[in-house]
Structures are given as C-alpha cells and as structure tokens.
Amino acid sequence: MDLRGKRVLVMGLGLQGSGMAAARYAAQQGASVRVTDMKLPDVLAPSVQALSGLPIEFVLGQHREEDFIWADVVIRNPGVPRSSPYLLLAQEHGARIEMEIALFFLACPGKIIGITGTRGKTTTSTLIYEILRAHGGSPVVLGGNVAGVETLSLLPQITEETLVVLELSSWQLEGLAPHAISPAVAVMTNVYPDHLNTYRDIEEYAEAKANIFRFQSSQGLAIFNYDNPWTRRFGEEAPGQVWFTSIERDGSFARTSLTGGDLRVDPFRFTDTPLKGRHNLENILLATTTARLLGIPDESIAQTVRRFEGVAHRLHEFRVRDGVHFINDSTSTTPVAGRVGIEAFAGKNIVLLAGGNTKHLPLERWPEAIVRYCRDVVLLAGSGTDELVPALQEEAQRQEVSNPVRGVFSDFKEALNVTVALTRPGDILLFSPGFTSFGMFLNEFDRGDQFVAYVQAL
Incomplete structure (x- = not known):
C-alpha cells in the first residue's frame, strides 16, 4: 500500500x-x-x-x-x-x-505462519519460533500480537526465504478480511467465550478468528485442535490442506484420514516438558505438528521442547522462596484461563490471588475449581470480582466446605501482603486473575510485572 x-x-x-x-x-x-x-x-x-x-x-x-x-x-x-x-x-x-497487521501482510515477502486462539496462542507461537530458530536453515522472525514487538519494523530483515511466525488476535484478523488474505500456514489452538464486551456473541468472535484460514488457497496448510468443538468445526471447513491434533487421540492426523475409514494417528507428542497443565500439552502438540509439516527433524524438535520453559506471565514459575512456589499467570483474563491455571496445579496446596474487571463472560466451572482446589483465595476488587464472590459462596455451600475467600482488596500491595502471609512451605502461590486488568493496571503485562517485582523484593 x-x-x-x-x-x-x-x-x-x-x-x-x-x-x-x-x-x-x-x-x-x-x-x-x-x-x-x-x-x-x-x-x-x-x-x-x-x-x-x-x-x-x-x-x-x-x-x-x-x-x-x-x-x-x-x-x-x-x-x-x-x-x-x-x-x-x-x-x-x-x-x-x-490495521497495522494488514499493512504488514501486504508488504511481507516471507512465508507467514499465523497462530490464533483464545488461549495458548502466545505459547504455541513462541514454541514454533524457537523450534524453527534452533533448527537453523531459513531465517525466522516472531511478531504480531507479541508485547513490545513492532511487527512492521521487521520488514527490512525479511526476504522470500524468511519464515515469519505471527501471533494473531481476533482484532488483528479482522484487519485481514477486507483484503481477503490469510497466512500460508494457519494454526488454531481453541475457541472459548472471550471479548463479549466487544463482540455480539461467541459466533461473531469465532468468525473473526476464522479469518486466519478463510482466504487460504487449496495449497494452504492449516492445523487445528481436534479436541475443541469450534476448532474441530473450522478444520472441517478450511479450504486448504488440514491436519488435526488431539490429546484425547494421543497424536495428530490428516483430515483426509477421517473419511478414509482407517484413522492413522501419529503419536509424536511430549510429556517430557517443564510446562504445566493439559492445555500446554495441547499447545506443544500443535507446535510440534506444525514444525514437522514444515520439515523440521524430530530430534531437533524434541531438543527444543525439552528445554522450553514457557513465556512470561503465562503460568510462569519465577521464584521459590521459603518453600513457596510463585506462579505468574497474569495474562489469565478470562474465567476459562483462570480455571485452567488452577487445574494445572491440582493436587497441590494452592493459595490463589485472582479478581479484576469483567468482560461479561460466563464463569462456568471456574468457581467449582477454585473451591475444590484452592485452600485460600484473595481477590482484587472489580466488577468481575463482584460476580465471582457470590458464585464462590454458592459453590462452597454446594460442596459443603468452608468458603476459601479471605478478603477483597482494592490496594494491590495490601492484597499481596495478605496472600503471602497465608502461604506455607510447599504451597503454590498462584496469581491467575481470570479477569481483565482495567482500572488498577495499565494492562495485563503491567499487572504481572508489578506482581513479579513485589515477590522479587521480598
């Protein structure tokens, strides 16, 4: 342009x-x-x-x-x-x-690998980038919806041989629709209710996500999480070559094998990883399947996965102090993310710091997970917390246990003081808000940075 x-x-x-x-x-x-x-x-x-x-x-x-x-x-x-x-x-x-991302697509000479989803897109994007970078061969860059990266500023270093890994949000994908362009390689992690303060309903939100594959040619390549109903459906609709990944089926498989009567699942997946939670196994399987389809050897992939410790602000254990494990999951901005963060540490003694402002999303099974798995809960004030507090009381009564909430605080440092005081050796102190950061912080990254700074200063 x-x-x-x-x-x-x-x-x-x-x-x-x-x-x-x-x-x-x-x-x-x-x-x-x-x-x-x-x-x-x-x-x-x-x-x-x-x-x-x-x-x-x-x-x-x-x-x-x-x-x-x-x-x-x-x-x-x-x-x-x-x-x-x-x-x-x-x-x-x-x-x-x-939108910036459309200007980038129109000017980019490299092969674009786009990743989207409600949860897991940053981890999946970063792991794909790390696998490609570690293998060598083609030059590779990482951009898109990545904090602190000026994606357009990457253009001078990109040639036709460059592999361009882009994390793409639903809003960015809206910018591609007027130009009818999608990345050559599309990866979708999952779709859950999100941003319903911006979109009319989940259908409109999901359709924005679908722009990642809608305009691919028959030569395009798309990889979908088969275990999520939305991404499974999109995988059935995509116009190009399609692969599915599935933790439930223990591997990955081509869409063509679903109709051939003989489903051949490739069991190339990992449990040897520092990352916690089933959702991260889904992310890893998507990333490794994508890398294999791009021609990266298995051993090179395996070496990167074993040493990949995740991304800041996403279930990141950054300190152990007096036997307490401090986990920063500040990019947890939805109830689904909050539930997944807790379930990653099921069976451990969890002290949870959560709360914030609502995006008008259903709480679903998050209150159940909080009451079931968290010994103590401290909440940050906000419109979302106002929805969560009565739901936790109701859930505690249903489970016939005491309510784990120890207070609601409008001052972040005061909330942190109380949360840390509740911990014992061997505990997990999990900062997984489940709501947005609006009001108390500049954004979810500022929220996570303040949490980490407080803990590091202890």
Whole structure:
C-alpha cells in the first residue's frame, strides 16, 4: 500500500508496539502522520520517546473530530472497536480504515505462519519460533500480537526465504478480511467465550478468528485442535490442506484420514516438558505438528521442547522462596484461563490471588475449581470480582466446605501482603486473575510485572 503523500492518522499509540510501528512505518513511507490516543501524555511518554526524530504530530489525552475528517487513511489499533463513532466519521469523509497487521501482510515477502486462539496462542507461537530458530536453515522472525514487538519494523530483515511466525488476535484478523488474505500456514489452538464486551456473541468472535484460514488457497496448510468443538468445526471447513491434533487421540492426523475409514494417528507428542497443565500439552502438540509439516527433524524438535520453559506471565514459575512456589499467570483474563491455571496445579496446596474487571463472560466451572482446589483465595476488587464472590459462596455451600475467600482488596500491595502471609512451605502461590486488568493496571503485562517485582523484593 502506497502511503506517500497521504494524510495518515494512527488511532491508538499504546505501549506494546503496534501503534508505534504503524506511525513509524507511515512516516518512513512519506506520509503526513498524526497519532491520537485517549491516554494522557505522561502514560504514553515511552512510546512518544521511541518515535522522537520522526515528523509525527501527537494529539494525546483526547480524540478530535477534526483529525478524523482530515485523514485519508486511519490505522486503528487492534483495541479500537470497528463501531467507534470516530472511525465512522472518518469513513463518511472518504478515509480508508486499515490495521497495522494488514499493512504488514501486504508488504511481507516471507512465508507467514499465523497462530490464533483464545488461549495458548502466545505459547504455541513462541514454541514454533524457537523450534524453527534452533533448527537453523531459513531465517525466522516472531511478531504480531507479541508485547513490545513492532511487527512492521521487521520488514527490512525479511526476504522470500524468511519464515515469519505471527501471533494473531481476533482484532488483528479482522484487519485481514477486507483484503481477503490469510497466512500460508494457519494454526488454531481453541475457541472459548472471550471479548463479549466487544463482540455480539461467541459466533461473531469465532468468525473473526476464522479469518486466519478463510482466504487460504487449496495449497494452504492449516492445523487445528481436534479436541475443541469450534476448532474441530473450522478444520472441517478450511479450504486448504488440514491436519488435526488431539490429546484425547494421543497424536495428530490428516483430515483426509477421517473419511478414509482407517484413522492413522501419529503419536509424536511430549510429556517430557517443564510446562504445566493439559492445555500446554495441547499447545506443544500443535507446535510440534506444525514444525514437522514444515520439515523440521524430530530430534531437533524434541531438543527444543525439552528445554522450553514457557513465556512470561503465562503460568510462569519465577521464584521459590521459603518453600513457596510463585506462579505468574497474569495474562489469565478470562474465567476459562483462570480455571485452567488452577487445574494445572491440582493436587497441590494452592493459595490463589485472582479478581479484576469483567468482560461479561460466563464463569462456568471456574468457581467449582477454585473451591475444590484452592485452600485460600484473595481477590482484587472489580466488577468481575463482584460476580465471582457470590458464585464462590454458592459453590462452597454446594460442596459443603468452608468458603476459601479471605478478603477483597482494592490496594494491590495490601492484597499481596495478605496472600503471602497465608502461604506455607510447599504451597503454590498462584496469581491467575481470570479477569481483565482495567482500572488498577495499565494492562495485563503491567499487572504481572508489578506482581513479579513485589515477590522479587521480598
């Protein structure tokens, strides 16, 4: 897309790289660039500093209608809903609405391996990247929905031989639909209810995810988790070559074998891993199957899996102190994620720190898991916690046990003080909020960083 001479408005500078990359790319392409963000200048100072020296105008702490009327192209941050009245105003005045990831796809000469899903996409993406990088051969880069990575800024180092591993959110995948493009290789981990404060229902959310394979040709390759109903269905619909992975069936298999009467399951899977939980076995199986289909030898794959210790903020054990194991699972922003985090340590003595603000998702079996497996529970105040507290009381009565909740706190440090005081040698102190970080923190990464900093200072 030629942006030379265009008036480009970047809507959403943010702190994680996407807005910065879009602004830098547009300026380097010769566009006249403005950036607008509702966050205040002092919050966005690191991002503004990262763009110093470029001819970019900043309008921070507000959105102005005049900027959206001015723009020829608006590059919206993934967190900005399509229904924003500012975007509608820009469209009414002839502007094109784009997203950073679409600009990247249109300009990228390398082979793109895209990974999406409600849970597990970061772990799966990172493991695929590590396997490909460790093997050598083709150069490989990692980008997309990865905190701190400016994906557009990767373009100068990408050639036709480069393997490009991209974690893709539902919002980013929306940006591909107008251009009818999907990655050459698509991986879907699972679909659970999420972002229902943005989407009308799970069907609309799932359809956004489906853009990862919808526009593949018959030569495209897609790998789906057979054990999740949504991704199984999508695997049946995908237009290209399809493989399924299944922990329940103990391996992976081609879609064609489902109709051939002789289901041949390849039992290449791992339990020799530092990662905890069944969900991580699903992630590993998806990553290793993808790597094998890309021609990576089994032994090279196995060596990487054995030493892969996961990703920060995702069930990451970062310290053992006085016999207590501290686990940072701050990217747990849904009840499903909260339940999975607890179940990864079932049978251990768990002291849980959870809570936050709601995305209007069903609690489902999370309260049951909390009461069943957690000895003590400390909660952070928020609209989601307001939903969880009565559900935990009801669940405790149903299980005929005492309610494990030890308090609800609006001060993070006070909550941490109480949580640590409840621990004993041998315990798991699990920080797995199950809700969003809005209000108390900048984002889930800031939330996790504050937790880790507190524990490291003990």
